[in-house]
Amino acid sequence: ERARLARLRHTPAITLDGQRIELHANIELPGDAVAALAAGATGVGLFRSEFLFMNREGELPSEDEQFEAYKAAVEAMRGMPVTIRTVDVGADKPLDRMSVNELRHEHVLNPAMGLRAIRWSLAEPSMFRQQLRAIFRASAFGHVKLLVPMVAHLSEIRQVQEAVKRVKQQLDDSKQAYGEIQLGVMIEVPAAALMLPQLLKHVDFISIGTNDLIQYTLAIDRADEAVAHLYDPWHPAVLQLLSSSIAQARAMGKEVSVCGEMAGDAGFTDLLLSMGLNCFSMHPSQIPSVKQRVLRADAHRLATALPRILESEDPAKTAAEAFAPHQRLH
Numbered sequence: 001e002r003a004r005l006a007r008l009r010h011t012p013a014i015t016l017d018g019q020r021i022e023l024h025a026n027i028e029l030p031g032d033a034v035a036a037l038a039a040g041a042t043g044v045g046l047f048r049s050e051f052l053f054m055n056r057e058g059e060l061p062s063e064d065e066q067f068e069a070y071k072a073a074v075e076a077m078r079g080m081p082v083t084i085r086t087v088d089v090g091a092d093k094p095l096d097r098m099s100v101n102e103l104r105h106e107h108v109l110n111p112a113m114g115l116r117a118i119r120w121s122l123a124e125p126s127m128f129r130q131q132l133r134a135i136f137r138a139s140a141f142g143h144v145k146l147l148v149p150m151v152a153h154l155s156e157i158r159q160v161q162e163a164v165k166r167v168k169q170q171l172d173d174s175k176q177a178y179g180e181i182q183l184g185v186m187i188e189v190p191a192a193a194l195m196l197p198q199l200l201k202h203v204d205f206i207s208i209g210t211n212d213l214i215q216y217t218l219a220i221d222r223a224d225e226a227v228a229h230l231y232d233p234w235h236p237a238v239l240q241l242l243s244s245s246i247a248q249a250r251a252m253g254k255e256v257s258v259c260g261e262m263a264g265d266a267g268f269t270d271l272l273l274s275m276g277l278n279c280f281s282m283h284p285s286q287i288p289s290v291k292q293r294v295l296r297a298d299a300h301r302l303a304t305a306l307p308r309i310l311e312s313e314d315p316a317k318t319a320a321e322a323f324a325p326h327q328r329l330h
Ligand code: PEP
Pocket: 046, 048, 088, 188, 208, 209, 210, 211, 212, 213, 259, 260, 261
């Protein structure tokens, strides 16, 4: 079994019909890059940078501390892409109280719809620029991509671009090196998925965060046990937003990945392949099982079932029927 897994690690993820699929890792701290490489990840699709900011008893990481952390991840990945997401604090990932008080943000009733993620960063412009500087400085050591969480407004992208411009100017002025960085946004709010034609003009790539996209589409708090049974990735509205987002990004020649839990669950691999997805990002431990699914899949054939699944009143059942016979080719 171990030998088989080791072999799998070095096997590229290519479907039966010859489509190359990138299997990237989600990491929380730079040390997780070791597990990502061991699992055969071909990049980091989501570095959840907020983990550098959490459980700190008040004090937040300095620019240099952040720079060292990003650089460590970038160097560990040896030239493979490392997608660093700017802090996604708030809601299910709170800063501890001292940091929050320090930053003057009060406790709110509905944090999932409050000042979280990019909203928080734009409300703390000097902290945001610190983080951007740390990320840009790390880009001198490898392949860095910049990912912005929970975007819902074009104005947020514009403000990020302005902050990026200012940070690059500062780095130029102090003669600090940085590389080319592509800018991407997470698609986690239905509004963003519904205005992709406009959004895509301003970004280089998108990454779909299904955990939040499901939460906000179905109005189900992802952390609330009482409604957990209604949290349904197979809901037709979720599938519609997912498949149209992937299709529109591809049509505009922009990279698209999925980095929510769906990407790492082998039960959704065929579905996502049928939608034309070619980049999945997940916890490193999930890479082998998803890769096995990819190796047995005929993406072209899976795609022919997609219209039926999207129209179905029971998409999970329709998909199971449509995909099952194609699984066993050997
Ligand atoms: C998501 O929402 O799907 C996602 C990947 O981000 P997080 O789980 O960190 O909110």
